Amino acid sequence: MSNKENALLWRATTLSDRWLILLSALLIGSLAVYLFRRPAGEEVIVERHNEIVLRLPLSRNQVVKVQGALGEVAVQVQEGRVRLLEYASPRMIGTRSGWISRAGAMVACVPCDILLRVTGENGAQTSTNGLDAISR
Amino acid sequence: MREMKSGWRVAVRYGFPLLMVALLVAALWMSPRGAQPQLHLHTRLLMGTLVNLTIGSVPRSQADQAAQQAFAEMVRIEEVMSSHRSDSEVSRINQVSRETWQPVSGELGLLLRQGLQVTTLSQGAFAMGLEPLTRLWGFSGNPPATQPPPSADLARWLQAYPSSGAIELRYLGEGAAALQESDQSTLQVRLKTQSVGLDLGAIAKGYAVDRAVAILQQAGIKDAVVDAGGNLRIIGSKEGKPWRIGVQSPRQQDQVVAVSQLSGNMAMVTSGDYERFFLYEGKRYHHIIDPGTGLPARSGLSSVTVQAPDATTADALSTALFVLGAEKGLSLLSHFPGSAALLITEEGKPIRSAGFVGEWLSVPQ
Numbered sequence: 001m002s003n004k005e006n007a008l009l010w011r012a013t014t015l016s017d018r019w020l021i022l023l024s025a026l027l028i029g030s031l032a033v034y035l036f037r038r039p040a041g042e043e044v045i046v047e048r049h050n051e052i053v054l055r056l057p058l059s060r061n062q063v064v065k066v067q068g069a070l071g072e073v074a075v076q077v078q079e080g081r082v083r084l085l086e087y088a089s090p091r092m093i094g095t096r097s098g099w100i101s102r103a104g105a106m107v108a109c110v111p112c113d114i115l116l117r118v119t120g121e122n123g124a125q126t127s128t129n130g131l132d133a134i135s136r
Numbered sequence: 137m138r139e140m141k142s143g144w145r146v147a148v149r150y151g152f153p154l155l156m157v158a159l160l161v162a163a164l165w166m167s168p169r170g171a172q173p174q175l176h177l178h179t180r181l182l183m184g185t186l187v188n189l190t191i192g193s194v195p196r197s198q199a200d201q202a203a204q205q206a207f208a209e210m211v212r213i214e215e216v217m218s219s220h221r222s223d224s225e226v227s228r229i230n231q232v233s234r235e236t237w238q239p240v241s242g243e244l245g246l247l248l249r250q251g252l253q254v255t256t257l258s259q260g261a262f263a264m265g266l267e268p269l270t271r272l273w274g275f276s277g278n279p280p281a282t283q284p285p286p287s288a289d290l291a292r293w294l295q296a297y298p299s300s301g302a303i304e305l306r307y308l309g310e311g312a313a314a315l316q317e318s319d320q321s322t323l324q325v326r327l328k329t330q331s332v333g334l335d336l337g338a339i340a341k342g343y344a345v346d347r348a349v350a351i352l353q354q355a356g357i358k359d360a361v362v363d364a365g366g367n368l369r370i371i372g373s374k375e376g377k378p379w380r381i382g383v384q385s386p387r388q389q390d391q392v393v394a395v396s397q398l399s400g401n402m403a404m405v406t407s408g409d410y411e412r413f414f415l416y417e418g419k420r421y422h423h424i425i426d427p428g429t430g431l432p433a434r435s436g437l438s439s440v441t442v443q444a445p446d447a448t449t450a451d452a453l454s455t456a457l458f459v460l461g462a463e464k465g466l467s468l469l470s471h472f473p474g475s476a477a478l479l480i481t482e483e484g485k486p487i488r489s490a491g492f493v494g495e496w497l498s499v500p501q
Binding site: 106130 | 181185361404406441
């Protein structure tokens with residue numbers, strides 16, 4: 001848009017129009033950010049035998065050990081993510097799950113009877129590849 | 137010049153708000169939250185696996201309450217049917233001397249009857265009396281076994297295991313047709329020899345899934361996926377669209393090789409040689425045991441996925457088909473209306489029965 005056209009547009013609008021445009025743009029921008037943002041988790045809940053034994057904020061880096069059915073289980077929180085770090089389990093499937101961070105994501109060590117679940121505003125999730133479940 | 141100025145004024149007055157509204161609608165329509173149905177996910181560690189309940193189309197409070205009831209039912213079933221719990225009804229039956237008739241609850245009796253039908257039709261490929269053998273192999277041990285049991289022990293078990301009638305049921309009341317879940321005194325079970333012990337590991341999880349579905353339906357849930365470690369059943373749909381269920385690759389655990397789009401009512405259960413196994417001297421030993429040999433089944437298959445109207449049947453059939461192999465297994469399916477299967481050979485080749493709902497992915501995801 002040329003300077004002439006800009007000047008024309010400025011003269012063609014009233015103060016109320018300009019306020020309306022500014023507020024509308026802010027509203028649309030805020031809504032877009034809110035709607036497109038994927039919910040990050042707020043804290044991780046550590047459950048043993050389906051009972052909550054620990055709540056850890058994802059905002060604080062730390063390694064915490066909890067007692068699992070087969071011994072100590074190390075849970076690592078780092079930069080808003082969490083993972084099962086190490087534990088005594090025959091096949092170590094839980095550690096292969098890697099980091100989780102999104103609300104609703106979870107990782108478990110079944111032999112240890114330990115479940116990590118990231119909480120947040122959206123408790124439901126669809127599994128990877130847009131699948132609702134995997135038959136295995 | 138005045139006309140041009142007036143045109144701009146009209147455009148700004150009316151066009152800009154309309155544009156804003158259009159953008160807002162587009163943002164809502166395109167956003168992930170706008171596109172995703174509201175699902176409520178509940179998870180528990182039960183029956184030695186991760187159980188997920190995905191519930192749709194109802195308020196969170198209703199989903200929460202229904203999920204708690206469904207989990208409670210699965211806990212109850214585990215308490216009755218687990219052979220790993222010393223206080224379960226199954227363990228009580230296993231502890232008494234053989235060749236004696238023992239009372240059995242109507243619920244367990246009905247499940248045994250259903251399982252024995254599969255045993256008969258599969259000519260013993262599916263068996264519920266293998267507890268002594270599975271204990272020998274130790275796949276569920278703590279820690280799990282890393283090498284096969286001594287061959288002498290296996291030979292002893294094989295010699296003592298009856299070729300037929302390992303588990304017998306009898307009715308003292310009006311007969312099988314009148315049997316109710318609440319009956320406590322009309323049904324008895326007898327295990328033939330010490331080499332026979334109840335192990336419902338190939339059917340009870342499916343039964344628990346079915347019971348969880350029944351509880352959810354009683355609570356007014358119409359759309360849900362009940363997934364007990366990959367043994368699953370769907371009801372309804374995901375806001376009018378089919379649920380998308382993957383079939384795990386037998387050799388690459390982070391990939392799926394097929395996707396089924398299911399709605400209405402359908403169970404889907406997979407048995408594979410990759411679930412519990414160990415490698416010993418270069419050979420894979422997995423947990424699906426062939427009762428005819430006492431060894432891990434070698435039927436040329438690496439996984440079997442069965443679809444059926446209920447998860448109990450699908451669970452039992454997936455094991456039976458795995459043991460029987462492709463030809464006899466597909467023949468067995470004809471006895472079970474509404475059932476279908478996807479078999480994956482050890483070479484990774486898919487074999488589909490008629491009626492299997494799903495798409496084989498040429499490039500696994």
